[in-house]
Amino acid sequence: MLRLRKILGHLNVIFGGMFLTFFWLDRAYPAMSFLDNTISKWLLCVFSLAALTSAAVNLTEIHRRELEDARASGRNDKPAPYKRPSPPR
């Protein structure tokens, strides 16, 4: 799971960097269709899948940890409710 998270993290960095570059290039040279072309559309599809998978893995991991924390604190049915920290005096 850790390896998958690492791979997805790096993929997201690369795809995110690519689309930021495309966005900037598209503003400078709109006629070259850096965003609106077949290759970019497929890259966006893969980027979305990587981002969704990464999000699912991270949320699953967070949920698992919350359950573990809850079990450790004696409440194995659900995690402890959120408690707003008191404001500093």
Add this chain to the structure above:
Amino acid sequence: MNSSGRKRILPGWAIVTLDVLALGAALCVFALFHHVLPRAGGGPKLSIVNVQPSVGGEKRENPAQESANAAAETTAGDFSAAFPVEDTGAGADYSYQSGAARIAVTRHDRDGAAYYVADVWVKNIASLRTAFAQNQYGQGIHQEFMKMAQDNKAILAVSGDYYGARAKGVVVRNGQLYRDSLFEDVCVLYEDGVMETYTADTFSLDDAVTRKAYQIWSFGPRLLDNGQPMQAFSSTVTKANPRCAIGYYQPGHYCFVLVDGRQPGYSDGMTLQALSGLFHDLGCKAAYNLDGGQTAMMEYEGKLVNRPYNGGRQSSDIIFISE
């Protein structure tokens, strides 16, 4: 677990560096497929008008029949009545005078910019033609400018709108529609010799097809508004640069302006505003900016007329005059 089995952990800066390198490699692969590798675009989508050249670089199966067809089909593009009888090349640096075309190329200097004006009269619209690099339509297809001019037996040639570098922009060449996706300002040369420029929101491809568009260029911006110089343009490249542009006086009478630039001590180039003013001073009714920068080149009878920035570069199309 001994030390040899321990997993090596890279420092943070190395991970960031590797990610940046991977990003750079990914962008290079994208650039390769996006605009370096040639992608043939196929044949024309629609034949709007059929104007055949009387002489050209293309192989033709039945020239006599084509010539007869051309004569029958291009009456709208016949400018014999307006074609000058006198020599138009007096005082010009280069002059070509024949019964089909009159060309006079003169060099000028203005506000630190060296530029060439090619005054062109054609007797028939078929003499004003365009050509694709390697005689093939598509993206990423390039060829040396001089080779294109030579292959098409051009008397005079200038670089075109470099349609192949972009995925958008209407492309009509020699009466054939190749691309119909609109992009910003458009220049249309109709079969009857009238040239008009449009903003993207006023252009209608259907109307242009109905009026028999012979050439449509998509680069821009347009440089004159009802014959008057403009102050604002639909382009971000407004600073002094090498420029190539086409102007229109009347059916059969056009001009090409080639501005050298980015060469301190010789020529700085021209701003769009200055170029607009120049076309107004020339007396043009319409004018349109084509691809400039390193692409801007002009050829006359096999000789490179201007001094292109960094020696010029390959391009995807030319506009040329032939008989």
